[in-house]
Structures are given as C-alpha cells and as structure tokens.
Amino acid sequence: xxxxxxxxxxxxxxxxxxxxxxPANLSRRAFLxxxxxxxxxxxxxxxxxxxxxASAPSGGGSATAATVFEPNAFVRITPDNRVIIVAKxxxxxxxxYTGLATLAAEELDADWDQVSVEGAPADAKRYGNAQTGGxxxxxxxxxxxxxxxxxRRAGAAARAMLVSAAAQEWKVPVxxxxxxxxxxxxxxxxxxxxxGELAEAAGKQAVPETLVLKxxxxxxxxxxxxLGRKDSSGKTDGSAMFTQDMKLPDMLVAVVAYAPSFGxxxxxxxxxxxxxxxxxxxxxxxxxxxxxxxxxxxxxKNTWVARQGRDALVTEWDDSAALKLGSTELMAQYxxxxxxxxxxxxxxxxAxxxxxKAGKVVQAEYEFPHLAHAxxxxxxxxxxxxxxxxxxxxxxxxxxxxxANVAKLLxxxxxxxxxxxxxxxxxxxxxxxxxxxxxxEAVSLAKAARAQGHKVPVKLVWxxxxxxxxxxxxxxxxxxxxxxxxxxxxxxxxxxxxxxxSIIKGTPFEPFMIKDGVDHxxxxxxxxxxxxxxxxxDLHSPETGVPVQWxxxxxxxxxxxxxxSMIDELAAQAGVxxxxxxxxxxxxxxxxxxxxxxxxEKAGWGTPLKPGEGKARRGRGIAVQESFSSIVAEVVExxxxxxxxxxxxxxxxVDCGLAINPDVVRxxxxxxxxxxxxxxxxxxxxxxxxxxxxxxxxxxxxxRINEMPVIEVHIxxxxxxxxxVGEPGVPPLAPALANAIYAATGQRIRKLPLVKQxxx
Amino acid sequence: xxxxxxxxxxxxxxxxxxxxxxxxxxxxxGLTGSKFGCGMxxxxxxxxxxxxxxxxxxxxxxxxxxxxxxxTIEAVHxxxxxKNVQAAWRKLDVVQCGYCQSGQIMAATALLKSNPAPxxxxxxxxxxxxxxxxxxxxxxxxxxxxxxxSAPKA
Numbered sequence: 001x002x003x004x005x006x007x008x009x010x011x012x013x014x015x016x017x018x019x020x021x022x023p024a025n026l027s028r029r030a031f032l033x034x035x036x037x038x039x040x041x042x043x044x045x046x047x048x049x050x051x052x053x054a055s056a057p058s059g060g061g062s063a064t065a066a067t068v069f070e071p072n073a074f075v076r077i078t079p080d081n082r083v084i085i086v087a088k089x090x091x092x093x094x095x096x097y098t099g100l101a102t103l104a105a106e107e108l109d110a111d112w113d114q115v116s117v118e119g120a121p122a123d124a125k126r127y128g129n130a131q132t133g134g135x136x137x138x139x140x141x142x143x144x145x146x147x148x149x150x151x152r153r154a155g156a157a158a159r160a161m162l163v164s165a166a167a168q169e170w171k172v173p174v175x176x177x178x179x180x181x182x183x184x185x186x187x188x189x190x191x192x193x194x195x196g197e198l199a200e201a202a203g204k205q206a207v208p209e210t211l212v213l214k215x216x217x218x219x220x221x222x223x224x225x226x227l228g229r230k231d232s233s234g235k236t237d238g239s240a241m242f243t244q245d246m247k248l249p250d251m252l253v254a255v256v257a258y259a260p261s262f263g264x265x266x267x268x269x270x271x272x273x274x275x276x277x278x279x280x281x282x283x284x285x286x287x288x289x290x291x292x293x294x295x296x297x298x299x300x301k302n303t304w305v306a307r308q309g310r311d312a313l314v315t316e317w318d319d320s321a322a323l324k325l326g327s328t329e330l331m332a333q334y335x336x337x338x339x340x341x342x343x344x345x346x347x348x349x350x351a352x353x354x355x356x357k358a359g360k361v362v363q364a365e366y367e368f369p370h371l372a373h374a375x376x377x378x379x380x381x382x383x384x385x386x387x388x389x390x391x392x393x394x395x396x397x398x399x400x401x402x403x404a405n406v407a408k409l410l411x412x413x414x415x416x417x418x419x420x421x422x423x424x425x426x427x428x429x430x431x432x433x434x435x436x437x438x439x440x441e442a443v444s445l446a447k448a449a450r451a452q453g454h455k456v457p458v459k460l461v462w463x464x465x466x467x468x469x470x471x472x473x474x475x476x477x478x479x480x481x482x483x484x485x486x487x488x489x490x491x492x493x494x495x496x497x498x499x500x501x502s503i504i505k506g507t508p509f510e511p512f513m514i515k516d517g518v519d520h521x522x523x524x525x526x527x528x529x530x531x532x533x534x535x536x537x538d539l540h541s542p543e544t545g546v547p548v549q550w551x552x553x554x555x556x557x558x559x560x561x562x563x564x565s566m567i568d569e570l571a572a573q574a575g576v577x578x579x580x581x582x583x584x585x586x587x588x589x590x591x592x593x594x595x596x597x598x599x600x601e602k603a604g605w606g607t608p609l610k611p612g613e614g615k616a617r618r619g620r621g622i623a624v625q626e627s628f629s630s631i632v633a634e635v636v637e638x639x640x641x642x643x644x645x646x647x648x649x650x651x652x653x654v655d656c657g658l659a660i661n662p663d664v665v666r667x668x669x670x671x672x673x674x675x676x677x678x679x680x681x682x683x684x685x686x687x688x689x690x691x692x693x694x695x696x697x698x699x700x701x702x703x704r705i706n707e708m709p710v711i712e713v714h715i716x717x718x719x720x721x722x723x724x725v726g727e728p729g730v731p732p733l734a735p736a737l738a739n740a741i742y743a744a745t746g747q748r749i750r751k752l753p754l755v756k757q758x759x760x
Numbered sequence: 761x762x763x764x765x766x767x768x769x770x771x772x773x774x775x776x777x778x779x780x781x782x783x784x785x786x787x788x789x790g791l792t793g794s795k796f797g798c799g800m801x802x803x804x805x806x807x808x809x810x811x812x813x814x815x816x817x818x819x820x821x822x823x824x825x826x827x828x829x830x831x832t833i834e835a836v837h838x839x840x841x842x843k844n845v846q847a848a849w850r851k852l853d854v855v856q857c858g859y860c861q862s863g864q865i866m867a868a869t870a871l872l873k874s875n876p877a878p879x880x881x882x883x884x885x886x887x888x889x890x891x892x893x894x895x896x897x898x899x900x901x902x903x904x905x906x907x908x909x910s911a912p913k914a
Contacts, residue, residue, distance in 0.1 A: 092857055093855075093856030093857030093858070093894045094856070095856070226853075228850075228853065229853045229855065231855060231858060232849070232850045232853055232854075232855055233850060234858075235855040235858030235861050236846045236849045236850055236854075236855060236858075236861060236865060237793070237833065237834070237837065237846065238791070238792070238793020238794070238832065238833035238834045238862050239793065239834075240858050241792075242795075242859060244792070244795065244796060245786075245792035247787075247790070247792075253787075278775075278776070279775070279776075301787070302775070302779075302783060302787045302788070303783055303786070303787055303796070304776075304779045304780060304783035304787070305776075305779075307799075374893060375857070375859075375893055376795070376797050376803070376805060376857060376859040376860050376891070376892070376893050376894075377795070377797075377857070377859045378796075378797075423857070423858065424857065425795070425857050425858070425859025425860075426856075426857040426859060426893050426894060427857075428893070461796075463799060464797065464798045464799055464800070663853060664853075667853065667856060667896070667899070670895065670896070670898050670899070671856055671894045671895045671896060672895075673895070674892075674894075674895020674896075674897060674898075675893065675894070675895050677895075678893075678895070696798050696799075696800055696802055697798050697800075697802035697803050697891060698800070698802055702803075702891045702893055703895060703897075704888045704889075704890075704891060704897075705883065705884055705887045705888050705890070705892075705897040705900060705901065706884035706885075706888045708895065708897035708898060708901075710898070711898055
C-alpha cells in the first residue's frame with residue numbers, strides 16, 4: 001500500500017497569474033485594414049511575412065511547398081485544385097467552419113465543392129480574434145462578427161493573385177479575365193484554367209495592395225439558403241476526428257480517481273488491485289493547482305482497462321478543507337443578501353424612492369440552479385511532453401489562454417506549446433475554461449507520468465460521471481425584481497437585485513470584465529430595450545467554492561428569464577396583452593420591436609389556439625432578448641394535461657444582421673431552443689455536503705426527441721454586419737415557456753427547472 | 761480467443777471477453793466512429809448493429825458479439841437503407857457537433873429497416889434513446905421521413 005502524505009487536489013481560488021494580451025491598441029477598423037494584406041500584415045501579410053509558416057510559395061521552398069499556393073494564413077490552394085480554408089475558430093457544432101469558408105470562397109469565386117476546412121493551430125499572431133484583443137479563441141458568438149471582413153479579404157487577395165497569374169501567362173489584361181466556380185477564363189481567346197493549374201504561378205505574384213470586395217448584390221454563396229455544411233460528410237460516416245478518437249503510437253489512456261467533494265484532498269490510495277488488472281501499465285498520482293484537479297490516474301493502452309483500473313483503486317480523501325454545503329444551504333446564503341444593497345450595475349432616476357411611494361409594486365424572486373454543460377463528448381485532452389516542448393491535441397476553444405497556462409506549468413515559452421485543433425463534440429462554453437482546467441489536468445498528469453518513465457503521449461479521458469462532477473457549472477442565481485407601472489401603463493420603476501457567483505473573478509478576464517465590483521456577465525441583459533425612467537440594478541457575487549463558468553449565452557441564461565417573466569407580470573397587472581405591452585414599452589428600439597412583431601405575426605399571436613382535448617389547457621407565451629448583438633424573439637405554445645406539460649411549437653424570429661448561412665442560422669436557433677428547453681424543463685446540478693449528486697444522463701436528464709417541439713425560424717433580412725447565432729437562441733425560451741404556462745393555467749413559475757414546479 | 765465479424769471482416773480478440781464491444785471497436789479495431797458518451801446505455805452514441813439489431817455497444821460485452829454480424833457507422837453505407845439515411849442526413853444538414861450522429865444514423869437505419877414508413881410517434885419511440893445535446897432532433901425527424909420517402913421501392 002502506498003500512502004501519499006501530501007496531495008494538492010483542491011480547486012484553489014487564487015487568481016491565475018496569467019496575463020492576456022491587452023485589448024488591441026489598434027482600432028477595430030485599423031485591425032481589419034491591417035489584415036488586408038497591406039503593410040501592417042498582421043495575419044494575411046505577404047507570403048514571406050513573419051507570420052508565415054515554413055512553406056514559402058514565392059520561390060526558394062521545396063518543390064511541394066512551391067506548388068501549394070498559400071497567399072495568407074487562411075487560404076491554401078493545391079495543385080490538385082483543392083481550396084483549403086484554415087479556420088481560426090473551433091467547430092463545436094455552431095457551423096463556424098462553414099461560415100468562415102463561405103466568406104473566403106465568396107470573394108475567391110471558388111466552387112463550393114472544391115472547398116474544405118482545416119482547424120488552425122494555436123498561433124495568436126496569425127489567428128487572433130480581433131474582438132477579444134487579439135487573443136485566439138472562440139466565444140461570445142463572435143466568430144462571424146470578427147471574421148467576416150477578414151475572411152473575405154483573405155479570399156479576395158487569393159483571387160487577385162490567381163487572376164494576375166493567368167493574365168501574366170496568357171499575356172492578356174487582368175481586366176479581361178473572369179472567375180467563376182474555381183475557373184479563371186478569358187472570354188476572347190476561350191482560355192480557361194482552374195485554380196489548381198494556376199496555383200504555382202499565383203504564388204509568384206505580388207500580394208495586392210488594394211482589394212475591392214464584392215457588392216452584396218453580387219454574392220453567390222453568402223446568404224444562399226442551402227449551401228451544405230462542410231462538416232456534414234465526415235460527421236455522417238464516422239470519419240470526423242474528435243479528441244476522443246485520437247490515437248498516437250505508444251499512447252496511454254488515463255482515467256482518474258478524484259476527490260468526491262470540491263476541494264477534497266487525497267489521504268491515501270491502495271493501488272494493488274488496480275495494478276493487478278491485466279493491461280494496467282501504471283498508476284500515477286498527480287498534483288492539482290489553481291483551477292484544476294489532481295488525482296490518481298490509471299494508465300493503460302485501452303480506455304476500458306484504464307477505467308477498470310481506476311474503479312479498482314481504493315482511495316481515502318481528506319475533506320477537511322472541502323466544500324461542505326449543499327445547494328439548499330447555498331441558496332439560503334444567497335437569500336441573506338436579498339435585503340442588502342449590492343454593487344451598483346445600473347442606476348437611472350431613483351427607482352427605490354419611486355417604488356417606496358408607488359401604489360402597487362409587483363415583486364417577484366427568480367431562482368436558478370447550477371447547470372452542467374454536459375457536452376456529448378466528455379472532456380478529454382491528449383498531451384505529449386518532450387524535453388523542450390509540448391504538443392496538445394484538443395477540441396480547442398481557448399488557444400492563447402491554454403497555451404500560456406500550459407507553458408507556465410511546464411516552464412516553457414508559449415510558442416513551445418503546439419496545439420492541434422480537432423472537432424469538439426459540443427462545448428456550450430465548457431472547452432473555453434479561463435483556468436484551462438481539464439487541459440492543465442492532462443498536462444500535470446502527463447508530467448507526472450513522464451517522471452515515472454512514460455515518455456509517451458497520454459490521453460486524459462473523463463468518464464461521463466467525471467465530467468458531470470467536475471464543476472465549472474453555470475452558477476446558481478437568485479434575482480429579486482420590484483417594479484411598478486405608471487398611470488399610462490408604462491414601466492415607472494424597475495429595481496433588481498442579482499445574487500450569484502462571479503464566473504470572471506480569479507480569471508485573466510477580471511481586469512476587463514469586472515468594473516466597480518460588477519461582473520458584467522452576471523448582469524448582462526437585465527433590463528434593456530424597455531423604457532423606464534427609474535432603473536436600479538445591483539449585484540452580489542458571493543464566493544461559494546463551487547467552480548463556475550460561462551454556459552451557452554452566459555448571463556442571459558438567467559437575466560432574460562427574470563426580465564421577461566417580470567415584464568409578463570407587469571402586462572398582467574396592466575391588463576394588457578403581453579405582446580402589446582412589450583411592443584409599446586420598446587417603442588424606442590425599432591429593431592427589437594420588429595423582431596418581436598415578426599415572431600408574433602408568424603406565430604399567429606392574437607388568434608385563438610386550437611383547444612386541447614378533454615381537460616387539456618393550452619397557452620402561448622412570448623419573450624424577447626438581445627444577446628451577443630443579435631435579437632431573438634420566441635413564441636412558445638404549450639398544452640398541459642393533468643399537470644403534464646407538452647411544448648408543442650416554438651416560433652422564433654432572429655435579427656443577426658447579414659445571415660451568412662441562413663440554414664446554419666436556422667439550425668442554431670433550433671438547437672439553441674432545444675438546449676434551453678432541456679435546462680428549463682429538467683436540468684439542475686444539486687450539491688449535498690459539497691458533492692455533486694448527478695452522475696450521468698439518468699439523473700441529469702437531457703431533452704430527448706420525444707420532447708422536441710416543432711420549431712419555425714424566421715430571419716429578419718438585414719444589411720447590417722453579421723452578429724452571432726450560437727448563443728442568442730437560448731435566452732428567450734425559458735421565459736416564453738413560463739409565460740405560456742401562465743397563459744394556460746394562471747400559474748407563475750419563478751424557479752427553474754420548471755417541471756418540478758408545475759402544479760397538477 | 762474470440763472470433764468476431766466486424767463490417768464483414770473476420771477478426772480475433774484475445775483480451776477480456778467482458779470488455780464492452782465499444783472499447784474493442786474503438787481502441788482495438790481502430791473504428792472510432794462509434795462514440796463513448798455515457799457508458800450506461802443512456803445516450804445511444806455508441807449504437808451499432810448486431811445482426812441488424814440496434815445495440816448499445818458500451819454495455820454489450822464483446823463476447824456477446826461473437827458469432828453475430830457487427831456493423832458500425834463505418835460500413836453502414838453498404839446497406840442501401842443506411843446509405844439512404846446518410847444521404848438524407850447530408851441533404852438536410854442534420855449535424856451540428858456531430859458526436860452523437862453515428863449513433864443516431866445507426867438507430868435511424870435500424871428503424872427504417874424494420875419500419876420503412878415510420879410515423880412521428882414511431883420515430884419518437886425508436887429514437888428517444890439517442891441523446892443529442894445540440895438538439896438536432898427536428899432535423900433528425902425530418903431526415904428519417906426524407907429517407908423513408910426517397911427509399912428505392914422494393
């Protein structure tokens with residue numbers, strides 16, 4: 001038996017000493033001009049700029065390198081006529097690969113069928129996100145917003161060089177050439193050449209100094225209703241590669257025993273039974289650190305053997321420093337803050353004084369549980385540590401943060417950490433962990449294994465139960481809203497207290513995202529786009545010891561529910577139709593009002609629902625929320641029979657600016673609605689004595705096909721720049737659903753998940 | 761030693777006969793299209809066919825597959841119904857993250873082979889064991905109907 005004297009497996013709460021690149025000094029416009037292939041050349045500079053990889057198309061390189069045309073960081077054209085688009089964003093289901101390829105292929109005039117997509121490696125100089133200060137990562141639904149001009153310029157630059165090559169070879173003016181579906185043509189002579197045929201010559205052309213992008217009326221791919229996702233094929237024949245699927249020569253798989261409670265530490269482990277299992281290669285104890293868990297890992301060639309070994313470990317844990325509380329106690333602690341003023345997030349007029357004198361104050365509290373992301377692919381990460389570098393394979397959502405954190409742990413420079421991109425089997429925010437939790441866990445484990453002589457690649461695999469209990473949940477929240485109407489039925493005053501743990505405190509984002517004690521992500525979307533003269537919103541951010549993190553649509557997951565539920569209560573108080581009440585109260589926001597009206601019109605708002613059979617009661621609810629610069633309104637129809645709820649139909653309207661891929665927009669609204677419905681109906685992570693009670697999909701029950709409503713999505717035609725769609729479909733669903741239940745039954749549900757609250 | 765027939769090919773396995781079939785396929789046979797999602801037959805991401813029957817490979821001992829035809833997503837196209845289902849999935853762009861879709865396609869193929877024209881209720885019954893956290897369910901339903909309608913008439 002091996003006794004471990006000291007073991008650091010706690011999730012520490014100290015601030016990570018990681019510094020992100022400061023927000024860009026360059027203005028957004030300057031950045032976009034910079035990446036256009038001009039002197040600044042941040043990302044799409046001339047072929048031999050500093051950010052160029054080894055292959056050098058403009059002469060000098062190897063024969064292979066010389067024939068692949070690689071005008072910038074985002075476009076590669078091969079002699080066999082393939083156009084490869086390099087995606088700086090993770091594809092986790094939201095359709096970014098397709099979106100990024102659409103933008104570049106549009107300006108390139110490529111044939112859609114010749115286009116494929118590869119994930120970019122970690123390299124912020126080439127693949128940084130302009131909307132997050134140049135740090136490389138995917139989040140905030142900003143991939144299209146950050147890339148639409150950049151990717152179009154990348155395509156346009158490549159096209160210009162291909163045309164220039166053809167003009168030179170054929171000795172004709174550039175202006176006499178046309179490009180269509182990957183073929184450059186000279187009408188007069190009838191000459192044609194494919195991109196592949198021109199690739200080598202194009203690599204010898206100068207990068208154009210000026211680029212003219214297409215007039216939107218000439219778009220052939222952008223806005224096309226049905227273009228075809230670039231990841232459909234590989235994801236329907238089993239060939240798409242996820243981290244879970246990676247296998248390298250001599251690779252070992254690790255499955256880990258963890259403390260049952262947050263902050264628990266290993267007291268002792270007896271690994272004799274594990275070591276006795278055929279195929280178990282070794283047992284490795286490894287340290288946790290700031291934001292990541294340690295544990296005891298069992299290594300094997302085969303995942304099942306590693307799991308059997310893990311399950312055979314006999315461990316004792318020291319929970320003296322561990323979280324001891326349960327969800328009930330944590331919510332009770334939140335409640336003690338309800339009457340104490342918090343950090344002020346918004347203050348206009350004097351809501352408190354006005355409400356003190358108001359005749360009728362409508363007051364409500366809204367409760368939200370911890371939520372797990374529960375992506376289909378449990379978290380995992382493959383690591384190869386060598387003497388002077390480290391290689392990582394991951395569905396990588398946070399390259400710059402992870403690269404810096406890994407480098408720090410290993411005493412390397414960030415550029416010595418290579419990160420290879422793979423598909424992610426869902427994320428919903430989980431793979432963008434500001435403390436790099438599962439990545440650092442994998443690295444710490446691989447480091448400890450190496451110290452025991454295993455200088456091989458190590459793949460950390462979480463079982464579903466490990467994933468469910470790892471924390472980094474959407475925090476619990478409690479809101480109290482008090483509001484009153486003016487004599488004309490408008491909103492006189494709105495006072496809101498928000499209580500919930502900060503997801504930003506202790507992360508590298510704290511300097512940018514917490515101002516005057518207010519974590520913006522805790523209050524985003526609280527009370528916006530409605531008119532009221534007196535508004536007061538304040539915030540408490542208690543620290544509980546439960547690791548928390550953003551979860552698809554972040555603060556809007558709870559703020560939209562509180563806002564749109566209270567708006568409905570105010571409409572009822574005013575005796576006004578909930579749609580008409582909203583419409584009037586957002587008169588100053590025509591874009592929001594248009595989305596609301598479109599959803600209502602398409603849903604047949606105002607026309608009676610077809611009555612249910614027997615005792616069935618039916619109702620319709622509406623909600624609207626702007627999140628991540630996109631506006632979404634949803635109308636939900638429900639049927640309730642003997643306390644049993646059926647969500648029949650959801651009609652969704654979305655304004656996301658220019659819809660680059662309308663079918664991807666529809667898919668994201670459909671999926672966002674289903675994801676939100678799962679949480680609204682069923683999902684909660686509950687703690688008891690510091691331990692997560694849910695383990696797998698029988699206790700944390702995801703939405704299944706038999707509960708999926710019919711969803712209709714309507715996209716507002718808009719010439720505005722594109723905004724996000726990955727998250728904005730989520731927020732309006734839960735309040736629209738609760739409002740529909742009220743319409744059907746008169747019961748107001750103010751606590752999620754709501755199925756447990758529903759009266760018979 | 762177990763003798764196994766995987767996608768029409770005979771192979772042998774000399775390890776633990778109680779190991780779930782999923783880990784034989786993924787870690788030993790190199791067929792990673794069948795996914796690990798829960799390990800408890802709760803999500804369906806590991807669905808394969810044993811003699812045409814949809815089976816959760818994560819809880820099926822590899823020994824139980826001996827003497828039966830194991831078909832995985834990598835070979836479902838060799839079945840005309842499976843090929844049709846894959847085509848419908850692509851036509852309607854069902855996938856998002858894609859991690860569950862191998863299992864969805866295997867379950868849908870098995871459904872259509874036993875019921876060539878399923879109703880929505882039939883689809884709910886056959887497919888509710890397959891979780892999709894991206895909630896692509898509306899398109900899964902539509903793709904099954906599409907595959908049913910475009911099936912070559914017998």
